[in-house]
Amino acid sequence: MERQVATKTTGATDLAELIAEADSVVALTGAGVSVPSGIPDFRTPETGIWANVDPMEVAHIDVFRRDPAHFWSYYRPRFHDLGDKRPNAAHEVLAKLERQGLLDGVITQNIDRLHRAAGSAKVVEVHGSIETSSCLDCRAGYGLEDVDALFDGVGVAVCSECGGSVKPDVVLFGEMLPAAAIEEATRMAEAADLMLCVGSSLAVFPAAGLPRLTLDTGGALAIVTKGPTPYDGAAEIKLEGEVDEELAAVLAAL
Ligand code: ZN
Numbered sequence: 426m427e428r429q430v431a432t433k434t435t436g437a438t439d440l441a442e443l444i445a446e447a448d449s450v451v452a453l454t455g456a457g458v459s460v461p462s463g464i465p466d467f468r469t470p471e472t473g474i475w476a477n478v479d480p481m482e483v484a485h486i487d488v489f490r491r492d493p494a495h496f497w498s499y500y501r502p503r504f505h506d507l508g509d510k511r512p513n514a515a516h517e518v519l520a521k522l523e524r525q526g527l528l529d530g531v532i533t534q535n536i537d538r539l540h541r542a543a544g545s546a547k548v549v550e551v552h553g554s555i556e557t558s559s560c561l562d563c564r565a566g567y568g569l570e571d572v573d574a575l576f577d578g579v580g581v582a583v584c585s586e587c588g589g590s591v592k593p594d595v596v597l598f599g600e601m602l603p604a605a606a607i608e609e610a611t612r613m614a615e616a617a618d619l620m621l622c623v624g625s626s627l628a629v630f631p632a633a634g635l636p637r638l639t640l641d642t643g644g645a646l647a648i649v650t651k652g653p654t655p656y657d658g659a660a661e662i663k664l665e666g667e668v669d670e671e672l673a674a675v676l677a678a679l
Contacts, residue, residue: 436664437674440621440647443661444527445679447618447645452519453635454533454540457624457650461513461669464537485598493581493590500593501580507537507555508569514669515623516543518676523547527679529617532610534625534632536595549609551602551631553595558582562589607631614638621647624668627654 444450456466482488483499512520520543522528530547531540538556540548558567565586567575575582575591582591596602610631614620620639625632627650636646636656646660649671657663664671 436662437671438678440649440662440664441675441678443619443645443647444522444621444675449617449644450522450528450619450621451613451617451639452522452528452531452621452623453614453625453627453632454519454531454535454623455625455627455632455650456535457626458515458533458668459510459513459535459537459539460624461515461667462510462537462539464507464510486600489590489592489597494579497576497580497582501576504555504569504572504593510537510539512539512543515672516540516545518672519623520544521676522679525679528621530613532613532635534629549606549613551596551606551610553593553603553606555593555595557594558591559594560584560587560589560591563587565591566594567591602631610635611638615642617642617644619645619647621649622654622656622660623649623672625650625654626652627656 460466483496489496516539519528519531519540523530523545530549531545532549532551533540534552536550536552536554538554555569557569558572559565563584563586565584572582572591575585577583584591614635615638617639620636622636627633627636633655639646640659646656647662648654648656648660649664649668651665
């Protein structure tokens with residue numbers, strides 16, 4: 426994708442100051458942080474990964490239980506596609522901020538593992554991750570690279586221990602969010618002096634609720650996201666450029 430050379434605003438400098446002054450900074454990231462890695466935002470019309478498919482038809486837990494071959498016909502290629510992706514500058518800046526003691530951790534809605542791949546140590550994945558899959562019957566766990574060997578003749582991942590059905594450890598439509606991750610994300614949001622929201626429209630739970638927790642406990646918000654969010658009016662800073670370029674400028678200004 427061709428990109429315009431962005432003119433950097435004073436916004437990045439202001440955000441760098443906010444980060445430097447805060448005692449506790451937590452990042453909250455959504456699909457937009459992985460767009461520069463070549464992973465389209467599923468809500469982007471036409472180009473989104475759901476553009477040609479009804480997500481409720483494939484990525485729903487009921488579909489997985491009723492027709493796992495149909496589920497995997499969609500999800501297996503996605504596994505391969507996501508598994509090849511690499512972190513971009515936005516992921517790398519967040520990992521560097523953590524190493525420099527300027528960021529406590531990342532709460533992410535993404536399942537793509539890219540924050541960990543970039544070197545972030547504290548990552549709370551509220552929608553799970555493609556890193557592992559589990560047997561629904563005996564709970565045997567499989568790494569991403571091991572799942573391919575489990576597929577039977579009709580394209581269903583079958584547990585090599587018990588013959589049960591193996592499901593990615595990601596939250597499908599119709600599934601509960603992982604309680605431990607939500608608890609940890611809540612704790613981090615409440616403890617943050619500054620929540621740095623990156624690449625999320627902050628429209629869908631739990632991302633829609635976490636910034637409110639930070640505000641209610643006296644913290645501030647900064648938003649680096651294209652397009653409007655419900656929290657734009659409450660944020661100290663809103664940056665609308667490419668997330669990788671904006672965060673690189675913030676790091677340079679620190
Ligand atoms: Zn099993």
